[in-house]
Amino acid sequence: MKISEEVLCLNDELIALRRDFHQHPEIGGKEFRTSQIVEKYLQDLGLETQRMADTGIVATLYGNRPNGKTILLRADMDALFVEEENEVPYKSVNPGVMHACGHDGHTAMLLVAAKVLCARKDEMKGNVKFVFQPNEEVGAAHLMVRDGVLQNPSVDASFGLHLWSPIKSGVIGIKSGSVMAEMYNFKITLVGKDGHTSAPEASIDPIICAANIIQSFQTVQTREISSLKPTNIMFGKIQAGTSSNIIPQKLEMEGSLRYLYDGGENSEENPRKRMERIVKSVCEAHRIDGKIEFEVSNYILINDEKIIDFINSDVVPKMEITHNEIQAYQCLGGEDFSEYSNHNNIPGAFLFIGVGNEEKKTDRPHHSSTFNIDEDCLKIGVELFKNICFAYFDKMEGEEC
Ligand SMILES: [Zn+2]
Ligand SMILES: [Zn+2]
Incomplete structure (x- = not known):
């Protein structure tokens, strides 16, 4: 040049x-x-x-x-x-x-x-x-x-x-x-019931619920949205618990969502809407009081x-x-x-x-x-x-x- x-x-x-x-x-x-x-x-x-x-x-x-x-x-x-x-x-x-x-x-x-x-x-x-x-x-x-x-x-x-x-x-x-990419940071808060790991039936464990949410989010990328539309959901932080034999009451995890297409702001197909749906239904299945919050980082x-x-x-x-x-x-x-x-x-x-x-x-x-x-x-x-x-x-x- x-x-x-x-x-x-x-x-x-x-x-x-x-x-x-x-x-x-x-x-x-x-x-x-x-x-x-x-x-x-x-x-x-x-x-x-x-x-x-x-x-x-x-x-x-x-x-x-x-x-x-x-x-x-x-x-x-x-x-x-x-x-x-x-x-x-x-x-x-x-x-x-x-x-x-x-x-x-x-x-x-x-x-x-x-x-x-x-x-x-x-x-x-x-x-x-x-x-x-x-x-x-x-x-x-x-x-x-x-x-x-x-x-x-x-x-x-x-x-x-x-x-x-x-x-x-x-x-x-x-x-x-x-x-x-369009990019959002997200934070998930899960609240269960604390207790002894020897008697989980007396508690509500937020950790297994978190594991389920993490797994299910992968289906957004691989089963719900075409692979031709790049979508990236990653977790960068999980925090819960104090000891190996205590079921914690609360778990918090954070991550980022990125995608390279018009997400359709108010449509149910928007990646954020899908993630909200998963958090809501997995929490319901696990009797957990949970929520997901998004913060836009870049459009x-x-x-x-x-x-x-x-x-x-x-x-x-x-x-x-x-x-x-x-x-x-x-x-x-x-x-x-x-x-x-x-x-x-x-x-x-x-x-x-x-x-x-x-x-x-x-x-x-x-x-x-x-x-x-x-x-x-x-x-x-x-x-x-x-x-x-x-x-x-x-x-x-x-x-x-
Ligand atoms: Zn930079
Ligand atoms: Zn730069």
């Missing part, structure tokens, strides 16, 4: 910015230093900045058309509670906190994209809203929406990028339809078909991206970008930029203590952001004629 001279000449700055963020990672909601740097950088470009969701920063670059369309470009800024094990000059100086998901690179890419676009604002037939979001890992995008990120000017299309180690360096993940992320068509027809050729440099990619991870796109009925696309390179040891899993990115791929993100903006404005202008 081709990277333009205007992006290449900012490559050192791009890497330096990423390393600075990497060395000073901040946990979600506490991106104080990061957002100050972002704020100053944008202000130095002549942009007016606005704070949203406390540490979020938003700035709009107005192009040369008063009624031009507005594109939203989003980067996330938060790090994770991970102790970095990489021995690199820019290793995290904050104990127990690390940029282990690549958000340091996202922030750097969008800042440099802002610089490139600001330098060419006279040519731009629309507006670009740069969004630096806090706390993605816990899903803070809805707070940005609450604070008005989609208004003034209102957003016509949204784009986000994720540096991604499971994809090979130099390959871009582009796919229409679902790309990241499904669906890439707009027309927007993906546009990327394939207008952006891919312009960047001379070959067949081998594109991969249709989807995964069961959660991502709150859907708040800027399908969840709020805004056409959008979320693309993955491969950073996995075995030799450079950048193919380690996200969120691991040895995660790192192939910095040579950062410029791809800047080039993509830039080309998406120009191509989109050109296309929209053509359509209005």
Whole structure:
């Protein structure tokens, strides 16, 4: 693929910015230093900045058309509670906190994209809203929406990028339809009657009820929903009891549910409805007083078909991206970008930029203590952001004629 001279000449700055963020990672909601740097950088470009969701920063670059369309470009800024094990000059100086998901690179890419676009604002037939979001890992995008990120000017299309180690360096993940999972955390509470394990008939055992629920949930994935619709139900925590010879009164267990399709919110076929039905009936069978509670973590992320068509027809050729440099990619991870796109009925696309390179040891899993990115791929993100903006404005202008 081709990277333009205007992006290449900012490559050192791009890497330096990423390393600075990497060395000073901040946990979600506490991106104080990061957002100050972002704020100053944008202000130095002549942009007016606005704070949203406390540490979020938003700035709009107005192009040369008063009624031009507005594109939203989003980067996330938060790090994770991970102790970095990489021995690199820019290793995290904050104990127990690390940029282990690549958000340091996202922030750097969008800042440099802002610089490139600001330098060419006279040519731009629309507006670009740069969004630096806090706390993605816990899903803070809805707070940005609450604070008005989609208004003034209102957003016509949204784009986000994720540096991604499971994809090979130099390959871009582009796919229409679902790309990241709808995800819920759930908690099940079972209350029985405590007693001695020698006389279970005098008690009501929540443990055997829990075992039954765990087993039955597997049938949701394998017997109730087609295997062609990826559904993932996992338990991560079970807590009950104090001793080997006591039947506990109460049991609590937690897990996560993920799926890559429209779950049909109020239909009985919704995976959550099915799980509720199982908990209710298994508890009834076991004389247990039980309940299941869900908490949404991320809504499904669906890439707009027309927007993906546009990327394939207008952006891919312009960047001379070959067949081998594109991969249709989807995964069961959660991502709150859907708040800027399908969840709020805004056409959008979320693309993955491969950073996995075995030799450079950048193919380690996200969120691991040895995660790192192939910095040579950062410029791809800047080039993509830039080309998406120009191509989109050109296309929209053509359509209005
Ligand atoms: Zn992450
Ligand atoms: Zn991430």
